[in-house]
Amino acid sequence: MKQNNAFIQKLMSLFFIVCMLSIAAMNRDNKLFGYDFGEADKQSAAVAVNNDTLSVQPDGSFIVNTKPLAKDVQGYGGPVPLRIHVSKDGVVAAIEAEPNAETPDFFNQAKLLLTRWQGKTVDVAMAETDKVDAVSGATFSSNAIIANMQRGLAYANRHTAQSKAADDASGTILEGSGSSSASGWTIGGIAALIVVLLGAIVPLFYKSRRWHKVQLVLNVVVLGLWTGTFVSFTLLMRLFSGGLSLAALATLAAPLLMVVVALFYPLAGKPGHYCAHVCPFGSAQELAGKLTRRKLRVPVRLNKALNMFRTVLWAVLMVLLLTGTWVAWIDYELFTAFLYSSASVWVVVLAVLFLVLSVWVPRPYCRYVCPTGTLLRGFKR
Incomplete structure (x- = not known):
């Protein structure tokens, strides 16, 4: 007893x-165990202009939001979504980190990686991704950034080649663009x-x-x-x-x-x-x-x-x-x-x-x- x-x-x-x-x-x-309780509200409030992943600007440039593309990619504290700004010439103009739950001190170290892709064309940036190593002491955040960039750049490349098809690809995670560096042993x-x-x-x-x-x-x-x-x-x-x-x-x-x-x-x-x-x-x-x-x-x-x-x-x-x-x-x-x-x-x-x-x-x-x-x-x- x-x-x-x-x-x-x-x-x-x-x-x-x-x-x-x-x-x-x-x-x-x-969120709880990966289920976003606010996702339904966001979808019902979304206006059918562009989509959740892609935002085309009046000057022909566009912004790729990696949040829908990399829902399964986690840093140490959770998802690490990015906003990738691409000019109409196909150059990565800027990369912004969306709000996340990473430890600020570690994530600030990992964010230094973002300069590796800035100023390069999408094709060159995609090739550069395989050469980027995680920052020592901020491995989880670094790998999450690298994985988000892999998927975001692959999506940007697809939009550049097939701009009309991108509107229907908001939730697609491209095959072959997975985070091998972030998820591998x-x-x-x-x-x-x-x-x-x-x-x-x-x-x-x-x-x-x-x-x-x-x-x-x-x-x-x-x-x-x-x-x-x-x-x-x-x-x-x-x-x-x-x-x-x-x-x-x-x-x-x-x-x-x-x-x-x-x-x-x-x-x-x-x-x-x-x-x-x-x-x-x-x-x-x-x-x-x-x-x-x-x-x-x-x-x-x-x-x-x-x-x-x-x-x-x-x-x-x-x-x-x-x-x-x-x-x-x-x-x-x-x-x-x-x-x-x-x-x-x-x-x-x-x-x-x-x-x-x-x-x-x-x-x-x-x-x-x-x-x-x-x-x-x-x-x-």
């Missing part, structure tokens, strides 16, 4: 998490998936301090510093808002497995498995703690106060998220410090301070601050 009650409590906790993230996704993007992605699999499976059957240290190092080096792969509110919101398409499955394989471990392992009686065996920032803190055996004793009252602080902080952040008052905080959890080339300076500084503190206090960020960890801790209560 007790086991059944515990399982029901865990199931209700998972239901609560799903409901909360669904509400947050709806408030922020008006990479060495880093495969390595991250292997490391997550090791962390998810090996501790279930094999208990070894030596192997655990190896896993911690792999988590920090591969998941953290190399690929920037971790569970955060940004990732959870991205999945609940944009869903998961086949095109993005390869790119998101490792993060998706992380989410499975974090959310569903507790149902099998393994609460905290993700935090202890997979999370790269938690691993970094644990490794730092192994530098010395001398630990600071946290007084009972202070420990209670810090736990209360974590709970109150989480509650405040949830109110900000669910009401849409300040959603941007999800982009600045300390996990993003692993993407040091693009992360905010203060995020990196705070991450370093917590790592230094973790030498004497076991996992201080995990225990007293982490909003994502607090969300997952719901399973333990």
Whole structure:
């Protein structure tokens, strides 16, 4: 009976998490698992001039909006639509980024790629796309931009050759213009998936301090510093808002497995498995703690106060998220410090301070601050 009650409590906790993230996704993007609840209103209000993808200007130039063309292409926070301005001579005159849910610091780095296509003819720009590499530290946003450019340029090329046929092609995703660079397997992605699999499976059957240290190092080096792969509110919101398409499955394989471990392992009686065996920032803190055996004793009252602080902080952040008052905080959890080339300076500084503190206090960020960890801790209560 007790086991059944515990399982029901865990199931209700998972239901609560799903409901909360669904509400947050709806408030922020008006979308849930890829379904745009505002799309019907947009279509009913649309005037039958040009179409949603193509807008022809009086001077003969035209603008391609990649939003309908690349609905299945996701950055880290969700879709990254672009508006490609093409002159009547077939030259890419300008490229604008539409509003998106990417982390501003990372997306500003990725936007530098847009200059690679500007000023080139559509044909030359299409050929240039295959040579463009993702910006280090902003891989998801970069790949999404590249994929949007591939599809947008292919559509522009088609309009140039068949201008009359373009009016009926608003929702068409051209064959052969898919995002191979954005959706294909990479060495880093495969390595991250292997490391997550090791962390998810090996501790279930094999208990070894030596192997655990190896896993911690792999988590920090591969998941953290190399690929920037971790569970955060940004990732959870991205999945609940944009869903998961086949095109993005390869790119998101490792993060998706992380989410499975974090959310569903507790149902099998393994609460905290993700935090202890997979999370790269938690691993970094644990490794730092192994530098010395001398630990600071946290007084009972202070420990209670810090736990209360974590709970109150989480509650405040949830109110900000669910009401849409300040959603941007999800982009600045300390996990993003692993993407040091693009992360905010203060995020990196705070991450370093917590790592230094973790030498004497076991996992201080995990225990007293982490909003994502607090969300997952719901399973333990």
